[in-house]
Amino acid sequence: MTLRVTELSVRSGTRVLVEDVSFTVEPGERVGLIGESGSGKSLTAAAIMGLLPPGLTATGSARLADRELLGAGERTLSGLRGRSMAMVFQEPMSALNPAMRVGRQVAEVMLLHHTRPNRRAARLAAVDLLDRVRLPDPERIARAYPHQLSGGQRQRVVLAIALANDPALLICDEPTTALDVTVQARILELILAGTRDRESSLLFITHDLAVVAGVCERVLVLYQGRLVEQGSTSRVLRTPEHEYTQRLLAASSLEVG
Numbered sequence: 001m002t003l004r005v006t007e008l009s010v011r012s013g014t015r016v017l018v019e020d021v022s023f024t025v026e027p028g029e030r031v032g033l034i035g036e037s038g039s040g041k042s043l044t045a046a047a048i049m050g051l052l053p054p055g056l057t058a059t060g061s062a063r064l065a066d067r068e069l070l071g072a073g074e075r076t077l078s079g080l081r082g083r084s085m086a087m088v089f090q091e092p093m094s095a096l097n098p099a100m101r102v103g104r105q106v107a108e109v110m111l112l113h114h115t116r117p118n119r120r121a122a123r124l125a126a127v128d129l130l131d132r133v134r135l136p137d138p139e140r141i142a143r144a145y146p147h148q149l150s151g152g153q154r155q156r157v158v159l160a161i162a163l164a165n166d167p168a169l170l171i172c173d174e175p176t177t178a179l180d181v182t183v184q185a186r187i188l189e190l191i192l193a194g195t196r197d198r199e200s201s202l203l204f205i206t207h208d209l210a211v212v213a214g215v216c217e218r219v220l221v222l223y224q225g226r227l228v229e230q231g232s233t234s235r236v237l238r239t240p241e242h243e244y245t246q247r248l249l250a251a252s253s254l255e256v257g
């Protein structure tokens, strides 16, 4: 499925936070969204997912295949979230229910969208998914509560939930920022493997240019709510056209080989 965002704007009253942003993510494509803090990355993702905070409004269009997401009813959106499109946030604890065993949380998203015939099948699939995100002893982990796991393990669980129904589009918003450096690389590998296996498109938000270089084929640069540059990752990182991208690169320690 293609994600086609056209002239997306997000406003808070008369304040424009994201302005006329247009881009597409083709099926199976991995696209990075970069820009400094406050440039509108998270709001762009939230608008696509139908998860804007109260008081903010989105205009323009965001279509996933032939479905318009902006202005769609909650019923339509909750039918798509966790099924056709899924999201991984920076802080895994915020995405997990602290009072439910993690295996059950993975199983529930499949039961909710009827992608497994019954509870038993969903439970087995949940353990398999926990295994595929390389959690050791997945049977045991499935019975654990979130607080009994490390930050990296929790993010693996969140990834298992996000990938459970083979989403066409996965959006990751700084998914490794809260993790130790050693754990970061492994989570990135899992995100790459998970989206490759499923041929899912990936929209990857990060402030880390090295991560973009390793993960994304194409990159979008946001500056003060506007898309100032987009292109293949190698082109943008080697020969940035916009002055802001040049500054962003100069400020990073990235060495483009």
Ligand SMILES: Nc1ncnc2c1ncn2[C@@H]1O[C@H](COP(=O)(O)OP(=O)(O)OP(=O)(O)O)[C@@H](O)[C@H]1O
Residues within 6 Å of the ligand: 012, 017, 035, 036, 037, 038, 039, 040, 041, 042, 043, 044, 053, 055, 056, 207
């Ligand atoms: N609920 C809200 N109400 C009003 N303004 C908001 C709200 N959420 C975000 N903003 C503003 O919108 C702008 C874009 O925010 P956004 O969270 O999308 O930035 P970001 O690029 O994701 O930043 P970061 O890298 O720090 O997460 C910022 O100026 C922010 O202050």
